[in-house]
Amino acid sequence: MRSTRTGTVLISGLLLLGIASIAQAQWAERRVSIEARGGFNVPTFDISDAVDAGPSFGLGAAVQFAPKLWLMGDVDLGFHSGADLAGGGEAPDVKVYHYVAKLGYELLSEGQSSWSVIINAGAGALTFDADGAGSNTYPAINVGAKIGYRLSPRVQLLLSPQGDIALTDNDQVGTSNAWVWPFTTGVRIGL
Numbered sequence: 001m002r003s004t005r006t007g008t009v010l011i012s013g014l015l016l017l018g019i020a021s022i023a024q025a026q027w028a029e030r031r032v033s034i035e036a037r038g039g040f041n042v043p044t045f046d047i048s049d050a051v052d053a054g055p056s057f058g059l060g061a062a063v064q065f066a067p068k069l070w071l072m073g074d075v076d077l078g079f080h081s082g083a084d085l086a087g088g089g090e091a092p093d094v095k096v097y098h099y100v101a102k103l104g105y106e107l108l109s110e111g112q113s114s115w116s117v118i119i120n121a122g123a124g125a126l127t128f129d130a131d132g133a134g135s136n137t138y139p140a141i142n143v144g145a146k147i148g149y150r151l152s153p154r155v156q157l158l159l160s161p162q163g164d165i166a167l168t169d170n171d172q173v174g175t176s177n178a179w180v181w182p183f184t185t186g187v188r189i190g191l
Helices: 002-029 045-049
Strands: 032-044 054-066 069-080 094-108 115-130 134-150 155-166 178-190
Touching (some): 032 069, 032 155, 054 094, 069 178, 094 155, 115 155, 115 178, 134 178
Antiparallel strands (some): 032 178, 069 094, 155 178
């Protein structure tokens, strides 16, 4: 009876160790990264009549959850001067805040070369904060890419061209779909 218990305890312990080592091996395959970026936000179509291109700053995080799939989150803060109006004067300055969750697909992996290319698409929100006029937040969609060049095993230079389309209220923003393109460069750090 005592040897049966001892055998059961030993087998249970070995199974737990095996499960733990499998879980650790699976976790080791998952990669996590953070990034900081700077560049320009470029408005296009109707919203470009109201604001000019301006500087932006962005932060991002990503988790690889399958061999070529990434779950990503980005925040970009854009600062736009008001555009010159046709009748004279200038539109108000506008800050545009981008909050987007994305799914990324890795076309070129770091292991294959010094370069990595991830295309992404997602959804989130854009907040338009006009000087003296308050702020409004609208649902948005996103497409873009993350292009990295490996400097070291954990550090990459990063180029992040993105396209964000906010589904806006024509009465508040002057268009029903505001297209703003954050073009940023920065650094990605693997954790």
